[in-house]
Amino acid sequence: MSTLTAKTIGPSTTVNDVLDALPEASGLLNDLGLDTCCGGGLSLQEACGDAGLDLASVLGQLADLGARAA
Numbered sequence: 149m150s151t152l153t154a155k156t157i158g159p160s161t162t163v164n165d166v167l168d169a170l171p172e173a174s175g176l177l178n179d180l181g182l183d184t185c186c187g188g189g190l191s192l193q194e195a196c197g198d199a200g201l202d203l204a205s206v207l208g209q210l211a212d213l214g215a216r217a218a
Contacts, residue, residue, distance in 0.1 A: 157210055159203055163195050164188035166210065172217050173210055180206060 157166055163184055166173055177184050181199045196203040 153214070155211070155214065157192070157207065157214070159193040159207070160191045162189055162191055166192065170210065170214055170217065173213055176209060176213055180209075182206075 153169055157169065163177065163182060166177070167184060167188070174184055180201060182195045182201070183190075187195055187198070190198070192206060193203055196206050
């Protein structure tokens with residue numbers, strides 16, 4: 149079992165690992181245009197770069213989601 153939590157998600161965390169730690173992030177990631185299927189092996193930094201998204205903003209949104217889910 150992973151020890152990753154919403155609080156420890158960072159730039160090098162893969163999209164798949166985000167979904168394992170925070171399943172409710174699926175909708176958010178999809179809404180942002182981040183590939184949660186074939187691109188799941190990408191780090192958040194890579195996925196955000198590919199999608200033209202601000203990494204800090206995405207990490208903040210994931211942290212907020214994690215806080216609400218806790």
